[in-house]
Amino acid sequence: MSTLTYEGSNVSAKIVLLKEEFFSKYIRFYIKLKDPINFEEYRKVRKLLETSDKTTYLIGDNERIYGLGSFKNISEFETENIDVFVIDFIGRFEYKISTLTRNISTVKEDTNKNTELKSYKLKECNLVNVRYGKPNLKEHIYSEGDLVGAIKSIFKNDLKDNSDEKIELLKNIINYAKDQKHGTTVVITTPEKAKKEVVNLEKQSMRIEEKKLENNEYLSNIINRITNIDGALYIDINGTCHSIGVILDGEADSMHGDSSRGARFNSAIKYSLKKDLIDKCIIVVISEDGMVNIIHNGEDYKEEKTLNLNKLFNESKRLLDNNEYTKLLEKSNEIINTDINNAKAYFVKGLTLRKSGQNEEAIECYNKAIELKPDYAEVYNNKGNILQDLGQNEEAIECYDKAIELNPDYVKAYNNKGSALQNLGQNEEAIECYDKAKELSPDYVNAYYNKGTALMNLGQDEEAIGCYDKAIELSPDYVNAY
Known part of the structure; x- marks a missing residue:
């Protein structure tokens, strides 16, 4: 289901799974299907997923989808041994599976009458994340903190003056680049390395006159346009752009890469392993589904x-x-x-x-x-x-x-x-x-x-x-x- 689009759009929806015997007590159906849909009819289920959102779920058990609804009687939720699972489709090729637990908080307490007013909420507890068919116990979320940490760690001896301003500019460049609907790649290195590398890459890129990008109202438009073509955007830590449409290449080895990922990701891995770039380069890979990886020395920086x-x-x-x-x-x-x-x-x-x-x-x-x-x-x-x-x-x-x-x-x-x-x-x-x-x-x-x-x-x-x-x-x- 996560691989399918519906009228050109990626899936973003939720399914709740629990035993049918608990439906009457805990589920408020907005729409109940006369004939439940088997999960094997995945195109029908995918179509129906368009009706759900963050708080309105498709309701099913381990075999069928029964309709669209939400939860009721939350205050009694843990009075019985109930297993509830949520499948949250984040985007194409990506979903996560969680369990539901009940959280209780005291809203108002009257000590004289020995009474309390309590609030009940359901909380999703993540179990596993699946991306491109590969399960992972950690949820993949783009974090500016990871980017800033990578920049400070890798370029700590190169940032020197106005480091906060430089980091803020690089953050904004990546934030705008990650909105590129076709995905893209951004290479960040030192000015010296950038000048040398764009010469080496001249035959597989569009070299431009050095352009200092600025934190202004035009930055979003510029980044959208220069990342809208195949290939990487090549910038240095000062935010100066040296080349666009760069086709990255490098040495493959048996230790790095991911066969479940595409050419963009694996090309970035190989390029980051070039001897001249070790500890002088990070590559931000933005996939079509919005997944963001920060590559350093052949590894995902987050890992x-x-x-x-x-x-x-x-x-x-x-x-x-x-x-x-x-x-x-x-x-x-x-x-x-x-x-x-x-x-x-x-x-x-x-x-x-x-x-x-x-x-x-x-x-x-x-x-x-x-x-x-x-x-x-x-x-x-x-x-x-x-x-x-x-x-x-x-x-x-x-x-x-x-x-x-x-x-x-x-x-x-x-x-x-x-x-x-x-x-x-x-x-x-x-x-x-x-x-x-x-x-x-x-x-x-x-x-x-x-x-x-x-x-x-x-x-x-x-x-x-x-x-x-x-x-x-x-x-x-x-x-x-x-």
């Missing part, structure tokens, strides 16, 4: 960067375990330089700064992590801990509540919220949080110790001793720390 990041994060964990905070701070900055849009990198740096007593700077890092990844529950929890250290307990509770909203089973967040409530003298409310933490994790020592302290504050000494005894039983050498 290369991921391997490097995994190595850096492993090194960070070792430094954290050994309390080497100065080196850890240097490592976290190295991670950020590798990927400026990596929320985990800012989380690690925030953790490091807090360990070093730099609380305000740590909060700035946590805020950046939240900006990049709004559903990062651990960041909200850690930010709450700093606010609690600073005596801002009410603000800390707001952070813990957000962490719990994002992860209702977050044991530490319940315990830490209890600690902040206890600081405000709300011992009974704190005990409710500690009890919730114990319910989720019966062996969580901090919850027993902290509950004991809250009970002491309420004058319930015997009950407090019972909690302390349990904490000692679980961990004879226990030292309290949230």
Whole structure:
């Protein structure tokens, strides 16, 4: 189905799959087919996909499509053992498969009446992405952060003056180029390499008088026109265009390339492997379906960067375990330089700064992590801990509540919220949080110790001793720390 067009347009639609026995309870049909369509009738299914969108799905089971509809009774969604899958067609030759889970958040709470108003939403959890028949566990999304990271990493010694302006121009060039409906290729290298290479490529390109591209209202139109022909656009890191319609060529080897991809992609791979261009060139390949790859030294930069990041994060964990905070701070900055849009990198740096007593700077890092990844529950929890250290307990509770909203089973967040409530003298409310933490994790020592302290504050000494005894039983050498 993903390979088919309908009246010239690529597919962009969703199918929901679940057992037919659950339709009546959870599906609101807008249109129900009198005769369900078998999946083998893929042209019929493809045609019907035109009726769906982001919130209106084709509804089916493992054999047939039954109609068009949406979900109902979401609040009861997880009361039974239900498996629901979503097939999201992103474009031609590309789709992803996800499961659906229910998210719950508290909209309004009335403590006097002991009531809560809750909001229920369905969230897609990605399982696998398929592109050109090739499955991948990671979703392919063009990221400006990847492009910026590649430019900064590969050309760090060449950008020199006005680097931010140069990077902004290159970002805009690629953003306009990726809208080219036929796909295209953009080669970025140093001015020296560009001058030399366009001479070598003169017989397989249209060499032009050097043209400095500008960030202005005409840039989009210019890029659209000079990428509308076969071949690559050849520019340098200053945004100067040297040649258009360049047919790239290079040395093939047995280690690089992808037989499932076309000539444009594999030509870029080969060209990036030329000896004179190693570590001096990146090639951005835009496919007809909008897929964007950043090629460096014969590899997809995203994959290369991921391997490097995994190595850096492993090194960070070792430094954290050994309390080497100065080196850890240097490592976290190295991670950020590798990927400026990596929320985990800012989380690690925030953790490091807090360990070093730099609380305000740590909060700035946590805020950046939240900006990049709004559903990062651990960041909200850690930010709450700093606010609690600073005596801002009410603000800390707001952070813990957000962490719990994002992860209702977050044991530490319940315990830490209890600690902040206890600081405000709300011992009974704190005990409710500690009890919730114990319910989720019966062996969580901090919850027993902290509950004991809250009970002491309420004058319930015997009950407090019972909690302390349990904490000692679980961990004879226990030292309290949230």
